[in-house]
Every structure is written in structure tokens, then in C-alpha cells.
Amino acid sequence: xxxxxxxxxxxxxxxxxxxxxxxxxxxxxxxxxxxxxxxxxxxxxxxxxxxxxxxxxxxxxxxxxxxxxxxxxxxxxxxxxxxxxxxxxxxxxxxxxxxxxxxxxxxxxxxxxxxxxxxxxxxxxxxxxxxxxxxxxxxxxxxxxxxxxxxxxxxxxxxxxxxxxxxxxxxxxxxxxx
Amino acid sequence: xxxxxxxxxxxxxxxxxxxxxxxxxxxxxxxxxxxxxxxxxxxxxxxxxxxxxxxxxxxxxxxxxxxxxxxxxxxxxxxxxxxxxxxxxxxxxxxxxxxxxxxxxxxxxxxxxxxxxxxxxxxxxxxxxxxxxxxxx
Numbered sequence: 001x002x003x004x005x006x007x008x009x010x011x012x013x014x015x016x017x018x019x020x021x022x023x024x025x026x027x028x029x030x031x032x033x034x035x036x037x038x039x040x041x042x043x044x045x046x047x048x049x050x051x052x053x054x055x056x057x058x059x060x061x062x063x064x065x066x067x068x069x070x071x072x073x074x075x076x077x078x079x080x081x082x083x084x085x086x087x088x089x090x091x092x093x094x095x096x097x098x099x100x101x102x103x104x105x106x107x108x109x110x111x112x113x114x115x116x117x118x119x120x121x122x123x124x125x126x127x128x129x130x131x132x133x134x135x136x137x138x139x140x141x142x143x144x145x146x147x148x149x150x151x152x153x154x155x156x157x158x159x160x161x162x163x164x165x166x167x168x169x170x171x172x173x174x175x176x177x178x
Numbered sequence: 179x180x181x182x183x184x185x186x187x188x189x190x191x192x193x194x195x196x197x198x199x200x201x202x203x204x205x206x207x208x209x210x211x212x213x214x215x216x217x218x219x220x221x222x223x224x225x226x227x228x229x230x231x232x233x234x235x236x237x238x239x240x241x242x243x244x245x246x247x248x249x250x251x252x253x254x255x256x257x258x259x260x261x262x263x264x265x266x267x268x269x270x271x272x273x274x275x276x277x278x279x280x281x282x283x284x285x286x287x288x289x290x291x292x293x294x295x296x297x298x299x300x301x302x303x304x305x306x307x308x309x310x311x312x313x314x315x
């Protein structure tokens with residue numbers, strides 16, 4: 001049959017192709033293909049697959065890293081926010097507490113000053129009253145002394161007799177009145 | 179023999195109350211006794227005791243202090259006033275002393291009492307009352 005094909009002047013033979021050569025080449029090709037497939041293509045494909053897998057692993061690792069980084073950033077920003085809020089609260093509390101302390105200190109200082117002023121006023125009043133009394137007492141004593149001196153100069157024996165008489169009458173009236 | 183102050187005052191008082199009193203002689207005797215017995219410091223007390231004994235026996239010794247000599251009319255008035263104060267007294271003996279510090283009026287010192295009607299006393303009263311009133315207000 002092959003010969004028929006080969007010798008036939010029609011079909012492939014007309015194209016100049018030898019069926020036998022073609023078959024041999026085909027077999028050679030198949031064999032070469034099988035050998036290549038087993039010892040070259042398969043390991044290469046395996047190597048390529050492994051590399052792809054590694055690359056995919058790396059890419060996915062990178063993706064996960066990016067994701068993790070984003071999550072971490074979010075976490076960090078949240079924590080930063082919380083820390084800021086906390087810090088703000090602490091500062092606000094501290095300000096309030098400081099204001100309270102200052103207010104209390106001011107109130108204490110004011111009340112202490114009031115007490116001191118009151119005490120000083122009382123002391124001044126007391127001393128002023130004492131001085132006033134002393135002055136009044138001195139003035140009265142002076143008046144008494146002056147009156148005594150004037151009376152001593154003005155009163156003579158005759159007037160004294162009249163005074164004695166009058167005083168005795170008053171004393172008697174007072175005695176009998178009682 | 180030692181004699182105490184009250185006994186001495188009793189003897190003196192009895193002697194002064196005798197009707198036939200020789201004042202000068204008695205004074206000399208008393209003075210001599212006081213000097214001999216070292217009783218000069220107690221003279222004031224002795225006089226007070228004598229006055230008290232005499233007062234119990236109806237004789238009142240009055241020391242009358244005044245700035246000027248008191249006239250007889252006023253002396254009589256004083257005696258009258260003293261009699262009204264001490265109705266049981268039979269005799270009033272007034273010893274007049276001039277004290278210009280009184281300014282005017284009189285001051286009567288009895289054995290155990292005092293009646294001050296002098297101008298000085300009134301002035302002192304004025305000062306006392308005025309000062310007291312000021313302190314109370």
C-alpha cells in the first residue's frame with residue numbers, strides 16, 4: 001500500500017512527499033517529542049510551575065503583608081486616636097483640677113485675707129476705743145483738776161461757809177427724806 | 179509689867195471721860211508712857227481704840243476737816259446733823275483740822291465712818307461716775 005502511495009503519481013506523491021519518509025519522520029518526531037517531554041519539558045514545566053507557585057506565594061504574601069500593613073496602620077491610627085482622646089481627656093481633667101485647685105486656693109486666700117482684715121479692724125477699733133477712753137478719762141481728770149484749781153482761787157472763807165451751810169441742809173434733808 | 183494696846187486705850191479713854199480732867203497733865207503722862215514703852219508706831223491705832231471706847235460710852239470724837247475755819251453757826255449745824263446720825267451719843271467732841279486740798283465744804287471722820295461733803299470729793303465723784311459710764315457704754 002505504501003508503495004502504492006509512493007509510486008502513485010497522484011496524491012502526496014504528486015507533491016514530492018514520500019510517505020515512508022514521512023512516517024519515519026513522524027515516528028522520530030513522536031519519539032523525540034516523548035523523550036523531550038519526559039526529560040526536558042516536564043522538568044521545565046515543573047520548574048516553571050514551582051516558580052509560578054513561588055511567585056504567587058510571594059505575591060499573595062505581599063498582598064497579605066500590604067493588607068496587614070493597612071490593618072496595622074488602621075490599628076495604629078485608631079490607637080493614636082484613642083491615645084490622643086485619652087491625652088486630651090487627661091489634659092482637660094488636669095486643667096479642670098488645676099482650675100479647681102487655683103479656685104480653692106484663691107477662695108482660701110480671700111477668706112484668710114478677710115479674717116486678717118477683720119482681726120485688724122477689730123484690733124484697730126479696740127485700740128481706738130481704749131485710746132478714746134484714756135483720752136476721755138484724761139480730759140475728765142484735767143477738767144476736775146482745773147475746776148479744783150479755779151474753785152480754790154475763787155472760793156473764799158465766806159463763800160465756803162455758805163457752801164457748808166447749804167451742803168449740811170441738803171444732807172439733813174436727804175437723811176430725813178430717807 | 180507689860181500692857182497691851184487695848185488695855186492702854188481703855189485706861190486713856192477712862193481718864194478722858196472723868197469730869198475733873200486735867201488735860202495737860204494727862205497728855206504728858208500718855209506721851210511719856212508711849213515713849214517709854216516704844217509704842218509710837220501704834221499711836222494711830224491707840225487713838226482709834228480710844229475713840230471707839232469713848233463712843234461706846236456715849237462720847238463721839240469727830241475730826242472735822244475743811245479748807246477754811248468753820249464758823250460757829252455751821253459748827254452747830256454740824257453737831258445737829260451728827261446728833262441726828264448718832265442719836266445715842268451724849269456728847270460730841272469736834273476736832274477741827276484745816277486741809278486746803280478739800281477746796282471747800284467739809285469732811286467728817288467718825289471712829290468707824292466717814293462723811294465727805296467736800297468739793298474735792300464731789301469732783302472725784304464726778305470723775306469716777308463719768309469714767310464708769312464711759313466704760314459701761
